[in-house]
Amino acid sequence: MESISVFDMLSIGVGPSSSHTLGPWRAAKMWIEKLQRLEQFTMVASVSVDLYGSLSLTGKGHATDVAVVMGLLGTDPVTFPIEAIADEIELVKTFNQLKLNSEKQIPFSLTENINFKKRFLKFHPNGIKFRAELRNGKKVTDTYYSIGGGFVVQEERKRAKRQIEKFNAFPFPTQKATDIIAHCNAENLSISEVVLKNELSLRDPERIDDKFRAIWDVMLDSMYTGCHTQGILPGGLNVVRRAFETHEKLKGNKEYSNALEWIAAIRNTEVKFRQILKWVSCFALAVNEVNASLGRVVTAPTNGSAGVIPAVLMYYLVIENHDGNFDDIKKFLLVAGEIGSLFKKGATISAAMGGCQAEIGVSSAMAAGALTELMGGTPEQVLIAAEIAMEHHLGMTCDPIGGLVQIPCIERNAMGAIKAINACEMALDSDPKNVKIPLDKVIATMWETAKDMTSKYKETSEGGLAVQVNMSDC
Numbered sequence: 357m358e359s360i361s362v363f364d365m366l367s368i369g370v371g372p373s374s375s376h377t378l379g380p381w382r383a384a385k386m387w388i389e390k391l392q393r394l395e396q397f398t399m400v401a402s403v404s405v406d407l408y409g410s411l412s413l414t415g416k417g418h419a420t421d422v423a424v425v426m427g428l429l430g431t432d433p434v435t436f437p438i439e440a441i442a443d444e445i446e447l448v449k450t451f452n453q454l455k456l457n458s459e460k461q462i463p464f465s466l467t468e469n470i471n472f473k474k475r476f477l478k479f480h481p482n483g484i485k486f487r488a489e490l491r492n493g494k495k496v497t498d499t500y501y502s503i504g505g506g507f508v509v510q511e512e513r514k515r516a517k518r519q520i521e522k523f524n525a526f527p528f529p530t531q532k533a534t535d536i537i538a539h540c541n542a543e544n545l546s547i548s549e550v551v552l553k554n555e556l557s558l559r560d561p562e563r564i565d566d567k568f569r570a571i572w573d574v575m576l577d578s579m580y581t582g583c584h585t586q587g588i589l590p591g592g593l594n595v596v597r598r599a600f601e602t603h604e605k606l607k608g609n610k611e612y613s614n615a616l617e618w619i620a621a622i623r624n625t626e627v628k629f630r631q632i633l634k635w636v637s638c639f640a641l642a643v644n645e646v647n648a649s650l651g652r653v654v655t656a657p658t659n660g661s662a663g664v665i666p667a668v669l670m671y672y673l674v675i676e677n678h679d680g681n682f683d684d685i686k687k688f689l690l691v692a693g694e695i696g697s698l699f700k701k702g703a704t705i706s707a708a709m710g711g712c713q714a715e716i717g718v719s720s721a722m723a724a725g726a727l728t729e730l731m732g733g734t735p736e737q738v739l740i741a742a743e744i745a746m747e748h749h750l751g752m753t754c755d756p757i758g759g760l761v762q763i764p765c766i767e768r769n770a771m772g773a774i775k776a777i778n779a780c781e782m783a784l785d786s787d788p789k790n791v792k793i794p795l796d797k798v799i800a801t802m803w804e805t806a807k808d809m810t811s812k813y814k815e816t817s818e819g820g821l822a823v824q825v826n827m828s829d830c
Contacts, residue, residue, distance in 0.1 A: 358701055359526045362555060362693030363567055365700070366665075367655045368574050369506055370433045370441075371647030372761040374659040375482055375706055375815075376411060376418030379502025384427025386508060387486045387498055388457050399490040402462055403428065403454070404469045408483035409476035410708040411502065413816045417591060417759025419650060421470045424484070428464075430457035438652055477501075481708035481814065504706025504714065505657045505696075526554045531701055533739050533795040536694065540735040547725075547735050548687040551694045568686050571654050575643070575666035578653045580615040582642025589648045591760045599642035606634055622674045632675055636777065637770035639667035644766040657696040657705045660712075660761050661719035663769035665692055668723035668776050672730055684730055692726040695742050702796070703803035707754035707815040710806030712765075716772040717749030717802065723776035728783050736791075741783035743795040745776050750798070751805050753813035755820025764821060 369378040384405075391397040405424050407415050415421060422445055426436065429444060445466075448454050454464035477483035480501040488496045501509050528539040528550050539550045555564050583603040589595040610621035627635065643663035647653045653662040669688050673680035696705065699718045704710040725742035733741065749772070757763045812819030 358531065359529055359554070360697040360700060361558060362551060362690055362697075363571075364507070365505065365657050365693040365696040366571055366689060367506055368434045368571065368652065369655050369659065370423075370436075370438060371650050371653055371659050371662075373418040373420075374506040374655040374657075375502045375504045375708060376415060376420045377423040377650075378433055378506040378655060378659060379482065379504075379508050380407075380411065380420050380484055381423040381427040381433045382506060383484050383500040383502060383508045384424050384486070385430065385432075386500065388428065388430060390498065391488065391496070392457075396488070396490060396496060397457070397460070399492060399494075400456060400460065400462060400488045401491045402469075402489045403456065403464060404471065404487045406471045406473050406485040406487070408473045408485070409481040410815045411482045411484060412472040412474050413818065414756065414759030415472055417756065417817070418761065421466055422650075424470060425454065425464075425466065428454055428456055430459070438650060441650060476811075480706075481811070482706070504704060504709065505700070506655050506659075507700075526557055528554055530694070530698070533698055533742075533799075536698075537735055537739065546687075546729060547694060547738050548690040548729055551690040555690070565682075565686070568689055569682070571689060572682075572685050574652055574654050575656075575669070576615050576619075578643045578646045578651065578662070579639050579666055579670060580618060580642075581651065582644075582646045583638060585645070589645060589762055590650075591648070591758065591762065593758055593760055593762055595648075595762045595766075597645050599638050599645055602634060602638045602641070606631065606638060619674055623678050627675055632671070633774065635675060636667050636671050636773050639670045640664060640769040640773045641766055643667065644761070644769045648760070648762050648766060656692070657700070657718055657722065658707070658715045660707065660765050661715040661769060661772065663766075664716065664719035664772040664776060665689075665723045665726070667769070667773040668727050671773075671777060672727060677730070680730075688726040688730055690726075691729050691738060692722040695722045695725045695739075698795070699746075699799055699802070702799040704806060709814065710802065711809050711813050711815075712752040712754040712768065713746075713749045713802055714806065715754070716768045717746050717752055719769075720745040720749060720772035720776045720779070723773065724779035724783070727776060727780040731780060731784060733780070733784050734788070736788035737783045737786060739795045740786050740788065740791055741776075741779045743791075743793055743798045744779035744782055745772075746795075746798050746802060747793065748775060748779075750802060751809070753809070753820050754815040755813060755822040756815070756817055757822050757825050759817045759822075763825075 640663035724745035
């Protein structure tokens with residue numbers, strides 16, 4: 357069975373897209389590392405990059421060219437200061453030179469050395485080809501694929517083998533939802549407990565907690581930043597940031613000076629049904645407005661769907677359970693990551709492969725299941741919640757206007773979060789013996805739907821809202 361760590365499904369990165377920004381950034385770094393392993397790096401005289409399929413068609417709107425350059429510079433998408441990206445790109449544009457891996461100066465033009473090819477490569481819609489000419493005249497070419505969620509591969513078959521070998525110590529391997537239930541029943545454990553035992557086979561408890569704290573810190577910071585930032589999102593659509601004004605109306609005259617005090621202030625705010633809807637939507641909008649402006653977010657399972665999980669977790673912590681703590685955050689993320697991995701194994705988390713159902717649909721399922729465990733649901737009810745959430749996202753297309761992760765992407769995070777909460781409540785009232793559609797069936801259905809969907813609805817901006825609404829209309 358293929359095993360995937362929770363920390364592969366929930367990773368810190370940079371916006372606006374895990375497949376179109378984070379993936380190409382990582383691919384460029386991987387390519388440099390390969391050149392170094394083969395002792396070819398010092399011989400590089402020039403470099404060029406070809407972007408294929410969806411990376412080409414919506415690459416400009418997703419800042420794919422910027423991400424490639426940042427990767428070639430050898431910077432880390434997890435730690436590099438977001439505010440410094442523009443300066444680095446401006447240096448390349450001004451001098452038409454690039455410092456490969458921050459150590460080797462080569463000629464490089466963004467307009468001439470990054471080529472947008474509209475044709476699709478056979479293996480995956482998100483293809484990226486790196487070409488280097490060495491000083492001895494030899495040419496080196498490598499092709500990578502950004503397959504969603506920041507995952508990058510050269511050959512899927514080889515990657516899967518490596519993953520299996522890497523994680524063959526998992527005591528509770530899972531391929532399908534039925535495997536999880538079997539482990540829970542056999543060991544009398546919750547889903548989060550089963551997943552934690554798997555993670556403990558890879559790293560010690562302190563390291564696991566540190567990684568979860570880092571993930572939550574970024575989630576919280578993206579919500580806080582988005583709720584306190586005014587203005588227009590970049591890209592040309594002139595989308596006004598909405599989280600700020602919504603937040604101003606909701607918070608009233610509450611005073612605070614940091615994110616933790618902010619949480620306490622929200623907890624002390626009177627909340628009715630309409631306010632709950634607005635708070636949850638505000639949290640989700642905030643994250644994805646940060647994402648759309650090349651901010652730092654947690655890929656969950658993608659950047660385009662990064663707002664759903666933090667919004668639902670924040671709902672639990674500040675509205676549903678005022679005593680929520682780090683243990684709750686940890687359980688929530690363990691369950692969410694495991695559910696996401698089921699979709700990656702059985703279908704896809706790439707919008708270029710499956711449309712938006714693979715992003716917002718999966719994130720909503722992840723959040724629904726995770727919330728259900730925190731609300732006292734059984735393992736069976738957790739999976740019921742995930743199934744309900746995905747069932748009502750089946751067939752959702754990916755048709756971003758202008759190739760930007762803004763319209764309809766940002767609002768869809770708010771809708772996905774609300775659906776997740778509703779799915780949780782329905783699951784908690786459900787008897788597993790009466791369930792007609794198990795999670796494994798809806799995952800299989802999602803994959804069949806993805807394969808039937810025409811390519812223009814798979815992150816190409818060649819169908820749907822992307823052609824009905826022009827950039828000039830905005």
